[in-house]
Amino acid sequence: MRGIPIVLGLIAGIALAGWATDRRELALHWAPIIHQGAASDQDYITRVDFDGNWIGNDNWENQPTGDLSAHVYYSVIETETHYFIFYSLFHPRDYEPRCFPSLCHENDLESIQLVVRKDGSEWGTLEAMETLAHNRIYLYTAGPGVKRGFLRVRGRIAIEGWRPVVYVETYGHGIYGHRIKLKAGTVIYRPGDTAGVPKGIDDEVTYVLVPIYDTLWQRRHEIGQGRLFDRPFEYRGTVLPAAFDGDDWGEDKANTPWGYPQALGDELSRGDWFLDPAAALSYHATFAGPFSRVYIFNPYLLDLGLLERG
Numbered sequence: 001m002r003g004i005p006i007v008l009g010l011i012a013g014i015a016l017a018g019w020a021t022d023r024r025e026l027a028l029h030w031a032p033i034i035h036q037g038a039a040s041d042q043d044y045i046t047r048v049d050f051d052g053n054w055i056g057n058d059n060w061e062n063q064p065t066g067d068l069s070a071h072v073y074y075s076v077i078e079t080e081t082h083y084f085i086f087y088s089l090f091h092p093r094d095y096e097p098r099c100f101p102s103l104c105h106e107n108d109l110e111s112i113q114l115v116v117r118k119d120g121s122e123w124g125t126l127e128a129m130e131t132l133a134h135n136r137i138y139l140y141t142a143g144p145g146v147k148r149g150f151l152r153v154r155g156r157i158a159i160e161g162w163r164p165v166v167y168v169e170t171y172g173h174g175i176y177g178h179r180i181k182l183k184a185g186t187v188i189y190r191p192g193d194t195a196g197v198p199k200g201i202d203d204e205v206t207y208v209l210v211p212i213y214d215t216l217w218q219r220r221h222e223i224g225q226g227r228l229f230d231r232p233f234e235y236r237g238t239v240l241p242a243a244f245d246g247d248d249w250g251e252d253k254a255n256t257p258w259g260y261p262q263a264l265g266d267e268l269s270r271g272d273w274f275l276d277p278a279a280a281l282s283y284h285a286t287f288a289g290p291f292s293r294v295y296i297f298n299p300y301l302l303d304l305g306l307l308e309r310g
Contacts, residue, residue, distance in 0.1 A: 023076040023297075027085050027209055029123050030114055031072070031191035033163050034089070037170030037182030038201040042093045045189065047071045047210065048244075050092065054219060054228045056245030060106040063092040069195035070207035073216065073257070077277055077300075080292035083116040083124060084277035088212065088257050089168065089175065096171050099249055103172075106246030107254035110134075110175045112166060113273065115146075115281055117289065128285055129157045129164050130273075133174030137263040137273070137284070140177035145288035150265045153285075154178060163191075212257055213299055220258075229256060235271040238304050242270065258300070275300050 036043055042063060048054070050069075051062035059066075073088040094108035115128040129140045130151075139151040147153065155178050158165040167176045170183040185201030192206025220240055222228040229241030230252045242259035243252040255261075258274045263284060273280045278293040301307045 023078075024074075024209065024211070026083060026116075026123065027074045027076050027087075028191055029162075030085055030116060030126065031074070031163065031209060032087060032112060032114075033160050033165045033191075034072075034168060034189040034207070035165065035182065036168045036187045036189060037184065038187045038198070039097075039170050039184035040201065041068055041198070042095055043091065043170055043173070043201070044068045044187065044198055045070050045072065045089045045091060045207065048073075048090050048216065048228075054222065055226060056107060056228050056230070057226060057247045059092040059244075059246070060248035066092065067197075069197050070189055070205055071195055071210045072189075072191075072207050073212045074209045075212040075257070075274070075300075076297070077295065078118075078297040079278050080294050080296060081118055081290050082127075082278070082292070083114075083118065084281070085114040085116060086212070086257065086274060086277070087112040087114075089173065091173050094172055094254070101250045104249040105253035106248040106250075107244040108173050109244070109254050109257065110168070110173050111257060111260070111274075112164075112175055113277060113281070114164065115277075115285075123162075126157065126162075126164065127287065128281070129177055130281075130284065131166060131175040131177050132260065132262065133169070133176055134172065135262060137260075138177060139285055141285075147286045147288075149283055149285045150267075151263060151284045216257065217300065217303075220256075231259075233259070233270060235269065235275065236304065236306055240271065275304075 046068045051066040075086040077084045088111040091108040096103045111132045113130040116124040126142045128146045131138045138154045140157045167180045187198045188204040189207045195208040196205025223241045230245040231243040232239045233242045244254045258271045261270045
């Protein structure tokens, strides 16, 4: 039995090599247009290693001198009927004009989940979007075929061209699918081939996609004080980090993509929103058409030994 995970891991690697380009193109096609509220450069989105290292608890200090070029993390998971495309926005600081521990903290990662139906077309059809704003997940739909489940529908997805539009709070960086009042300026981020740095708090630049699987996920074992992650939890028998290591204005307050505890209800576990999105979305919403929970591509559950190859 000990040899089975090795074989599965090899197969997973082959699948990743064969599909990475197509899935990246899918993520790029649907990548959102981001309206980021900005009062200072502390609101600019960037990479987790913007300061040249993979240490979590020096990001608050390094924010003023780090590289603030625009990057957005992404992942694509596929079932028989849907693609689940996940995007995460990283800020080194979650802050307020005047900080104290209940408001500010080091590191900030808020996320978006798109549900795209496989309809035989090149890119599929966008059916639903969920956004994370602090302690809540908000559900939005593209049409009448998706209705409330555990979550109520907050409204229709805002669309520019074919891309969804999201609005990100100034200071706290919660993400919404409906228009909100953005304090001070607004930086508009659009997907592109170059990682731009805003020239000021009212600007428009492009961002570059970064795969979660090849970056953050590969470092999931780096847990502990002075490392990238901290606050371990158990996901179906495996220890994973729930948060980025952080010390300023409170300890370890920014969740990892697989560490969110929101909208669990009575059926889900911490981590399911990212790791088992078919289970999460079938609980959060009701879909009119076929909705399979059988994965064709989920390298995370495969790595954890929770999937079998048929």
